[in-house]
Amino acid sequence: MSQDTGLEPHESDGSAAAARRDHRPARRRFPTHLIVFLLPAVAVYTMFMVYPLLDSMRLSMFGDVDGVRAFVGLDNFVRLLTDDLLSALFWNAVVQNLLFFAVHFFVQNPIGLLLATLLASPTLRGRATYRTMIFIPTTLSVVIVGFIWQLILSPLWGIVETPLLGRSSTALVTLAMMSVWQYVGIPMILFYAVIISIPEDLIEAARVDGASGWNIFWRIKFPLLLPTVGMVSVVTYVANMNAFDLIYTVKGALAGPDFSTDIMGTLFFRTFFGFQLQRGSSTMGATVATMMFLVILAGILLYFFGWHRRVQTYEL
Amino acid sequence: MSSTVTDATTAPEGTAARPVRRGSGPTLRTRAGRIGPHVVLLAYTAVACVPILLVVMNSFKSRSAIFSSPFSMPTPESFSLAGYETVFARARFELYFFNSFTVTIVSVFLVLLFGAMAAFALAEYDFRGNALLGLYLAIGIMIPIRLGTVSILQLLVGMNLINSLFGLILVYTAMGLPLAVLVLTLFFRQVPKELKEAARVDGASEYWVFRMVIPLVRPGLAAIAVFSMLPIWNDLWFPLILAPGEHVRTVTLGAQLFLGQFVSDWNAVLAVLTLAMLPMMALYIIFSKQFMQGLTSGAIK
Structure with a gap:
């Protein structure tokens, strides 16, 4: 993210150091050590991350023609977006995935902010204990979280009477809330780190000028927190847009009832591996994955141009 | 509630x-x-x-x-x-734990080692394409590796690494590297120049210089270990697709399959959930101070 500053440290130490570096004999020999340092990371990363991503995009332009894999151009995308059955499922998944994210955005951020602000209050005792306890759910596996809540929300156990996970009107929001329950610790910790880094004299000066605690929060702390809100949101967006584990654990690959909890991750899985009577297809799976990539990319670009550039970052 | x-x-x-x-x-x-x-x-x-x-x-x-x-x-x-009796009679959770520990520890170690080496090179030498290479490695922070699953599966089938812990380790190493390289580069830049130059004047090789500065970026390494460990241990997607076999099953997948099968046996379900979450939770509570320090110092970067 901050890679644009790539060479700065070398420039900042002045021309003398740069000149000294240029005169080192090691510079003139073949830089074996450079290759040794860089090769393992670059090789593993390229082979298992970059190549599969690019190859998936390539595969999305292939299809089975008379049982033989052949180049079909954008046919798969056209089918995915216009075919009666497929496009209904696809848009259903996209819309529900956005809803899944919206719940995170509107619930996770305020709760995280509230908890972080309270944790940072200067006279608070037991801060470390609160922080540790509230963060525990974040360390759990999504599978565990899914089942814990499935048990607690089960009408069989009788703690909650309404089958929140069984009704198509409430299932997705309930799942999103389960996910918020798990991950709220992350915004809390990040917001907390920002709040405690705000210099005390800044707050003190405002207090001397007669600002109330409320004003100090909204006028001083909140603007300083906005860049972090944006960062947390975009990371959550990316994570939500390729979420799968929770829905699969609680609702299975069919994302029931009646696809009401289907999101792109589960659609991708079903398209790739097949389910019930529909046969799986790796090229169609790659097409769904490529569409997921585009949706994620759109979100990231929206963040960079719509938020990151407008929100002012202050140097403290 | x-x-x-x-x-x-x-x-x-x-x-x-x-x-x-x-x-x-x-x-x-x-x-x-x-x-x-x-x-x-x-x-x-x-x-x-x-x-x-x-x-x-x-x-x-x-x-x-x-x-x-x-x-x-x-x-x-x-x-x-x-x-608990049902769980141990019907599933081999001790084996699943061993698999999860192996995959997590080896992957995190490789992320730290390869990540530190690459980050050191990016922070230390100005060679042509340095910024570009840094950007190339950083792209993976934002793009989820899952989107390449179709090709990863084909690749591992071709390498005969399906149902193998090593296959999972390679994928998780690739997944953890982008963030590790970015964060550790920032940490390596803070190491004082004089120290490295002094060692070089004494005739130390570049590998020796690297070994020497590693302890100075320990907070960064701790932060990365924390960041990369949990998603690997808790992942369901890749074990489900790349290593579903009984002998390579991880705890997360093992719990998922067991829970699906025994969903009406509440005793067994509760026991599996407890078994699956206690080790990580105990580890987290014991090291919570270091964990939080690592998390915040990594986040501020």
Whole structure:
């Protein structure tokens, strides 16, 4: 993210150091050590991350023609977006995935902010204990979280009477809330780190000028927190847009009832591996994955141009 | 939610004690200011922990006690290990734990080693294409590796690494590297120049210089270890697709399959959940101070 500053440290130490570096004999020999340092990371990363991503995009332009894999151009995308059955499922998944994210955005951020602000209050005792306890759910596996809540929300156990996970009107929001329950610790910790880094004299000066605690929060702390809100949101967006584990654990690959909890991750899985009577297809799976990539990319670009550039970052 | 029952009883007790001890000094307003945060934090702590406690507690109870009194601790009458007996009779969880530990530890080690080496090179030498290479490696932070699953599966089939822990390790190493390289580059840039130059004047090789500065970026390494460990241990997607075989099954996948199969056996379900979450939770609580330090120092970068 901050890679644009790539060479700065070398420039900042002045021309003398740069000149000294240029005169080192090691510079003139073949830089074996450079290759040794860089090769393992670059090789593993390229082979298992970059190549599969690019190859998936390539595969999305292939299809089975008379049982033989052949180049079909954008046919798969056209089918995915216009075919009666497929496009209904696809848009259903996209819309529900956005809803899944919206719940995170509107619930996770305020709760995280509230908890972080309270944790940072200067006279608070037991801060470390609160922080540790509230963060525990974040360390759990999504599978565990899914089942814990499935048990607690089960009408069989009788703690909650309404089958929140069984009704198509409430299932997705309930799942999103389960996910918020798990991950709220992350915004809390990040917001907390920002709040405690705000210099005390800044707050003190405002207090001397007669600002109330409320004003100090909204006028001083909140603007300083906005860049972090944006960062947390975009990371959550990316994570939500390729979420799968929770829905699969609680609702299975069919994302029931009646696809009401289907999101792109589960659609991708079903398209790739097949389910019930529909046969799986790796090229169609790659097409769904490529569409997921585009949706994620759109979100990231929206963040960079719509938020990151407008929100002012202050140097403290 | 269920938890409000418990925090309603604990919150006032925990906080009311303090103002009394302090005497009549503080005004009502400052007293409220002092109690307020505790009430909210205690309430949320209950929301976070009661569901977990409920599962752990009930895993040690008999089936009838689970349903008749879910909120009470196990008593000598209601105590039962039936769930754990089923789990160990029907699934090889000790093997799943071994697999999960192997995959997580080796992957995190490789992420740290390869990540530190690349980050050192990017921070230390200005060669042509340095910034570009840094950008290339950083792209993976934002783009989820899952989107390449179709090709990863084909690749591992071709390499005969399906149902192999090594296959999972390679994928997780690739997944963890982008963030590791970016964060560690920032840490390596802070290492004082004089130290490295002095070693070089003494004739140290570049590899020796690297070894020498590694301890100086230890906070960065800790942060990355923390960041990359949990997603690997907790992942369901790749074990499900790349290594579903019994002998390479991880805890997360093992729990998922077991839970799907025994969904109506509440004792067994509660026991598996407890077994699957306790090791990571214990580790987290023991190292929570280091964990939080690593998380915040990594996040601020």
